[in-house]
Amino acid sequence: MRERSLKEMTRGGLAVGHFIVEFATPGIGHLMKNAGCDFTLFDMEHSGFSLETVxxxxxxxxxxxxxxxxxxxxxxxHHIARVLDMGAEGLMxxxxxxxxxxxxxxxxxxxxPEGNRGVALGIAHDGYRGGAVLEKLMAANARTTVFALVETASGVENVEEIAAVDGVDCLWVGHFDLSASLGIPGEFDNPLFTSAIERTxxxxxxxxxxxxxxVGxxxxxxxxxAQGFDLICYSGDVWVFTQALSAAVDEIRAGGRR
Structure with missing residues (x-):
């Protein structure tokens, strides 16, 4: 069965992925794919990943x-352009x-004519292939998927206008930053936060x-x-690894004391 593209995932239906902030290893893509993931979210904002790593x-x-x-x-x-030229399908x-x-x-x-991205062809993002220039540009515009992080009080206040921008495919909630911007860090049940989510x-x-x-x-x-989110990114590599290892270690130690 053909895999869905990111663009298709933003057009309806549940898509489940995983967050990578530490383990940029050669096998990580296959591990996630074999686990059933639909996509990966690869972080450059809070990790130490360089463009070369990307x-x-x-x-x-x-x-x-x-x-x-x-x-x-x-x-x-310059951050956006270089990430895309490395070949990323989605840009957040x-x-x-x-x-x-x-x-x-x-x-x-x-x-x-949809934007002003600098043109460099026959490199990583197009598989180092030749081809007709206009066809390449049109294909890239159709493929590249834009995720706008709504994670500030200003972002929520202007969320209707952000959502109306042509070319934005997905509104992604940064829940911790949003709660902090609203003055209620970590209070995800606070009416200020829940109303911001509903509005988004x-x-x-x-x-x-x-x-x-x-999600954690x-x-x-x-x-x-159930609330209305389409793309669910389940936890991150460091937390899944730590939780699974900790549970196993604790269980072995508990069994050893019997």
Whole structure:
């Protein structure tokens, strides 16, 4: 069965992925693919990953046929352009505060006439292949998927306008940063936070856009999908590894004391 592209995942239906912030190893894409993941979210904002690491990781994910979103370290065009030229299918940018910022991101992501991305062909992002220039530009514009992080009070205040920007495919909630920006860090049951989430989901639905977020447990993932989130990123490599290892070590020690 043909795998869905990221673009297709933002057009409806549940998609489940995993967050990579530490283990950029050659086998990580196949491990996630074999576990049933639909996509990976590869972090550059809070990790130590360099562009060179991203370039390697793109190849690992391509080998596993696993669509890859890269969270860029900033909204700056040079970060966006270089991540895309490494071959990332999806581009996530932090702290999108209003429609003007969202449009600037799209402008940096898309080639003319949809944007102003600098053209370099026959390199990593197009598989080092030749071909007709216009066809390549059109194919890249159709493939590249934009995830706008809504994680500030300003982002929520302007979320309807952000969602209406052509070229934005998904509103992704950064829940910890959003709660901190609202002045209630970690209070995810606070009415200020829950109303912000509801407003974001409604704005996305009204504009035919997807929503996504990171979750820390299976139960939270199920609940968030029921609430209206389309792309669910289940936990991250460091936390899954630590939790599984800790549980096994504790169990062995408990059994050894019997």
């Amino acid at each position: 370039k390697h990781a793109v190849r690992y994910m391509e080998a596993a046929r696993l669509p890859m979103i890269v969270r860029a370290p900033s909204k700056d065009s 940018v932090p702290m999108v505060n209003d429609a003007a910022e969202a449009r600037a991101v799209v402008d940096a992501v898309k080639y003319s 989901i409604e704005a996305a639905r009204a504009n035919g856009k997807a929503t996504g977020r990171l 447990s299976v139960e939270e993932g199920i609940a968030m999908h």
